[in-house]
Amino acid sequence: AQRVTQPEKLLSVFKGAPVELKCNYSYSGSPELFWYVQYSRQRLQLLLRHISRESIKGFTADLNKGETSFHLKKPFAQEEDSAMYYCALNTNAGKSTFGDGTTLTVKP
């Protein structure tokens, strides 16, 4: 069975500081990994997915199969980045597993 672990429930940084949200997974097959974000009073939405290898709103995430990790990083956090972040894993069979989420607060 697959599993996604986000070790930090809460993360607080100052504006302009680097931020890293951790995500570790366990899955015997080849995973598809995603980061979703939920801003206050908005729907849960995609931030980025590993297959696209793109940077969205300054965030990047690299899949490290050796360490089974997919950490989300941003070099300079902004106040508007404050939100709830979820790491998710999809299998080829269509099943989706989410981590428990990390609440990021960026202080001015």
Added chain:
Amino acid sequence: DGGITQSPKYLFRKEGQNVTLSCEQNLNHDAMYWYRQDPGQGLRLIYYSQIVNDFQKGDIAEGYSVSREKKESFPLTVTSAQKNPTAFYLCASTSGFSTDTQYFGPGTRLTVL
């Protein structure tokens, strides 16, 4: 914010009653999902369906049932067998490939009185 809708936004039910939550999408997506979100526990998969007339149990299916008679609709019934049904329920859809993004509805908050 069209595309995927859930109704009602808030739902109250007495213990022992079944209740059905609606989820509709007009994105022409093949796959649909139901999640339960509890404080501090993230999203837990209840049921998912990759195609019409077929669905699979997720991680916490006990006390829930679904149907997928139409591509655009995936209703969730919370039965009286569900021990702790008070929660926030999210529906999502995707085109069906494992690499594809899930699009989420606004959610339904169910409270059992």
